[in-house]
Amino acid sequence: MAEQVISLQVNGAEHRILTADHRTLLEVLREDMAMVGTKHGCDLGECGACTVLLDGRPVLACLVLAVQVDGRTITTIEGMAEDGTPHPLQTAFSEKGAAQCGYCTPAMLLTARALLDEVQAPDPDDIRQALAGNLCRCTGYNKIIEAVEAVAGAQD
């Protein structure tokens, strides 16, 4: 079985990992690193639940091999709060009722964060476009959009 030692910068910490070539980043995060905040959804790139940030850009951890991202920087939901203080998006999601079952929430938060890091004052259409790859079967999306809008407005 083909294996490689790779180094991943995950949430600011350097990790050296021995992994088989065919394992996805999702599998390595959840099974080897016990970071189960990244959710396992459809496994086929259709739902967005496994979104992580790769060098700041949202990608699907189920469709990326761990060996493909050797040396790159990854942010998961576990790295969203800083020193125990929730990210403003996390607070807004909580206050606005933007999470119900919670399964899509880590991916929604990370995708929204990537947008806010890139665009200073996104309008509602920018937010909808940015979140267009994240499915939610509970909320009907409005409260999620409202939560992101609230934070976008506050950083304006």
Add this chain to the structure above:
Amino acid sequence: MTMRLPNFEYVAPATVDEAARLLSDPGRSSLIVGGGTDLFPKIKRRQAAPTTLVSLSGVDEMRGVRFDSAGNCVIGASTLLADLAVSHQVPPVMAIAAASIASPQIRNTATVGGNLCLDTRCNYIDMPETWREASGHCLKDGGEVCWVAPRGNRCWAINSSDLAPVAVALEGSVRLTSVHGERLIPVEDLYHDDGIACHTKSFEEILVELLLPSGGTRATYRKLRRRGSIDFPLLGVAASARFDEAGTCVSARMVIGAAAPAPVRATEAEEFLIGRQFTDEVIGEAAGIASGPVRPQDNTDTGSRYRKWMVPVLVGRALSDLVADDG
């Protein structure tokens, strides 16, 4: 359900030559991987079983947009769709088509070459292995019957690339490289009207770059799908045209995507348009001519009758785009 990838070797050469050498190694059964967003689901569903994946993401020379001495816009095959979608160097229609593909996450991984080389898709082949086994393997899956058209003897899986019809409409060409040499072919010659042997490129050949000639063409792309994101096209219409000063069409290309195993040029409609001004009547007549030969099958989302019904609608909208003030 967890769909794990089977064991394989992953190699990421730094040059095209090294990638070509690996692909021609008889000791390996290799496939090229760009971003992997089309290939990994296929391998998870056990539609492909490579021993080796040759990644092109480490080949720096294949990334980015440049212009050659002939004025062609040259798009490296490893350029991410997300970067193409916001590029001001490429024809705007190319950026619009790229922005319509899949989801933001997928566009951050998927590549231009990968989209041009998408495997054909069908409701029967794109199912988990257990499902395919229970229903009986289809023609593309190594069986003897195409479940879409059981009385025929061919595969109707469709080409779902959004970039391909646009690249054909823009008279683009692709550069293919292998250990046996290099060739430059028109994009439309990259495809073959068969759901199984859907590309004319050999497994050893690497699609290195897409070349788009410059100049004077108005172009547009219209895409039909159920949702505004994630979905593959149920139909795509790319059109381009040049006009003289009086507004008479001097050349036209119209390409229908996601209706057959290859993007299909509506040559009769193209000929009809030359020498005419795009009035509502001319557009309506051209839409009828273009849709005549298009025969969508029941092999993707929504029924074939709906998709057939939408062909002249989309063609009409595309042709109207070409003469709109902001076209």
